[in-house]
Amino acid sequence: MSDRRLRAAMVVLAVAGTGVAAYLTWVHYADVSPICATGGGCETVQKSSYSEIAGVPVALLGLGGYVAILATLFLPGEATRLWAAALALVGAGFSAYLTYLELFVIDAICQWCVASAVIMAVLAALAVARLLRAPPELEAAAG
Amino acid sequence: MSSRVEQKVAARAQREAFVRDQEARERRRRTLIQLGIALAAAAAIVIVLIVMSQAGDDTGGPIEGGAESAELFAGIPQEGRFLGPRDAPVALVEFADLQCPACQQYSADVVPALVNDYVREDRLRMELWPIAILGPDSEVGARATLAAGRQDKMWEYADLLYRNQGIENTGYLTESFARDVAAAAPGLDVERFTRDLGSAAVERDLARAQSTAQARGVNGTPTVLVGRRGESPQAVEVTAQGPDQYTGAIDRLLGQR
Numbered sequence: 195m196s197d198r199r200l201r202a203a204m205v206v207l208a209v210a211g212t213g214v215a216a217y218l219t220w221v222h223y224a225d226v227s228p229i230c231a232t233g234g235g236c237e238t239v240q241k242s243s244y245s246e247i248a249g250v251p252v253a254l255l256g257l258g259g260y261v262a263i264l265a266t267l268f269l270p271g272e273a274t275r276l277w278a279a280a281l282a283l284v285g286a287g288f289s290a291y292l293t294y295l296e297l298f299v300i301d302a303i304c305q306w307c308v309a310s311a312v313i314m315a316v317l318a319a320l321a322v323a324r325l326l327r328a329p330p331e332l333e334a335a336a337g
Numbered sequence: 338m339s340s341r342v343e344q345k346v347a348a349r350a351q352r353e354a355f356v357r358d359q360e361a362r363e364r365r366r367r368t369l370i371q372l373g374i375a376l377a378a379a380a381a382i383v384i385v386l387i388v389m390s391q392a393g394d395d396t397g398g399p400i401e402g403g404a405e406s407a408e409l410f411a412g413i414p415q416e417g418r419f420l421g422p423r424d425a426p427v428a429l430v431e432f433a434d435l436q437c438p439a440c441q442q443y444s445a446d447v448v449p450a451l452v453n454d455y456v457r458e459d460r461l462r463m464e465l466w467p468i469a470i471l472g473p474d475s476e477v478g479a480r481a482t483l484a485a486g487r488q489d490k491m492w493e494y495a496d497l498l499y500r501n502q503g504i505e506n507t508g509y510l511t512e513s514f515a516r517d518v519a520a521a522a523p524g525l526d527v528e529r530f531t532r533d534l535g536s537a538a539v540e541r542d543l544a545r546a547q548s549t550a551q552a553r554g555v556n557g558t559p560t561v562l563v564g565r566r567g568e569s570p571q572a573v574e575v576t577a578q579g580p581d582q583y584t585g586a587i588d589r590l591l592g593q594r
Contacts, residue, residue, distance in 0.1 A: 242507035247389045255386075276371050283379035288386050301472060301506045325372055 200324045204278070204317060205267050211260040211313040218253035218306055231305050235296075239304035244295050252292065256310055259285045263317060279325045282318035289314045400521035402500035406493045407523040409449060413456055415489040420452070421462035427455070427563060427590045429583075430464045430570050432550045434471050434558040435478030435498050436505045442578065443559045444499040450580035455587060462566070465491060466546045470558060474510035476543070481515035483542040484533035490525050497522050565590050 195203075221228045221240060230236035239245065245252055259281055266278040289311035296303050413420055429451065433440040448463075455461035467482040469475035478498060485494030498518050503509035512534060519530040533539050553562070563586050564570030573586045 238504055238507060242504065242509070244390055244508060247386060252390075276375055279372065280375040280379055283375060284382045284386075287379055287383035291383065291387050291390075295508070299508050322372065325375070326368060 195323070197324060197327065200320055200327075201267055204320050204324070205264070207313050207317045207320070208260050208264040208267065211310055211317065212257065212264060214306055214310045214313065215253055215257035215260050218310075219251060219257050222251040222253050228304070228306060235302040236304040236306060238302035239296055239300055239307060242295075242300050242302075244292070244300065255288075256285070256314075259314075263321075275321070275325045279318070279321040282314060282321040285314040286311075286318035400497065400501050400517050402497055403521040403523055406496040406500065409452060409496060410492045413452070413492075415492060417486045417489065418465050418483075418491055419462060420465070420492045421456040422459050423462065424566070425456070425459055425462035426566055427461050427587050428464065428566055428570060429461055429587070430466065430553075430562045430564075432466045432468050432546075432553070432555045432558055432560040433495070434469060434475045435467055435482055435495060436471055436474050436502065436510050437558045438502070438505065440559045441499040441502045443561070444496055446578060447580040447583055448496070451583060451587075454584070460591060461587060463492075465495060466549055467491075467495065467543075468546050468550045468555070468558065469543070470550075472506040474506060474508065477510050477512055477515055479543050479546065480534055480539050481512075481518070481530075483539045483546070484530050484536075485519065485522065485525060486542070487533050487539070488525055488529065490522060493522050494518065494525065563587055563590060 218228065218240070222245070228236040228240060240253075247255065263278055263281050263285075266274040266281065289307075292307060293311050296307060410420065414422060431443075433443075451461060451463065456463060465482070465486075467479035469479045482491055482495050482498065485491050498515075501518060515534060516527060516531055519525050519527050550560075553560070561573045561575070561583065562570035563573055563583070573583055575582050
């Protein structure tokens, strides 16, 4: 896959992730129940003691992460690839922990959270692939 | 002549290819180092987030309702799991899971009426068996309540835990949370409570509560049984919320005397 296509795929995923995280952040602050296909699982997860870190909703952290990744995809410079990869790896790692909590501690599944975890994992894979592959078109342009 | 030029061109091409190759290797090496740094930084940040998440799990919000709990049971004799005078004509036995929402509702809607109208009038003695049936948090809740029972403060403690109940199986009911509740319960020795919480004695109390519940055929909470003192209590069939069905059953037993 070319660098341009990788970047385009990442933009689509980051926008989708931003949507999911924005919805969950709104649900958190509006104190309403999320639309949920898994019974009351989403609400249980959203209201669990793990839904906040030092008073900050996890959903808001996710929203910040997606927006930051999105920003790196539109900013110029080689370093932005590294930032995108680092941010997506943090997101994917923390999402894996949250999914573990859902499965084995909270014992409830929130489909929105799972969707976000999958999006973040794919974003991380694409960001690493983009970092690893030599970007010939950029070099040609620069050279 | 032309062969010399060709040789020069070939040599230059070779040199350029070599330089390109070196540059590509260098770039590859740099990228791998960058990826390594990104991975290490990401791992460090994830670990920090996990630690903060776990710490947040322990702090929770402030415990509220200590004064109300103390007032509800003030002046009533307690012995371990028992509340009320030994010679009360009717006994009520409750099996409860401290993180169960229905138990919380029973504690809020029914217990105050029973305490004020029956226990305080020496007509009823209540018995609480904390059991664990919903999940791992239930065990902490049950052990904590049993530990408070060792200081004859089980009823205040259970009431206060219910007043601060979170959503079941969300990981809020940790030993740390149990200690916070103990600290907010007037008259409870928190140091002793903490020692008892992890003690083999409380572990045995819980095993006894579990086997008693099993022997009584308890398969949900709250399960409430009433009977005359010294007789085998029978389960109260509940079809509506509120204290009426419980008080009705107690009144019938009192009327039979």
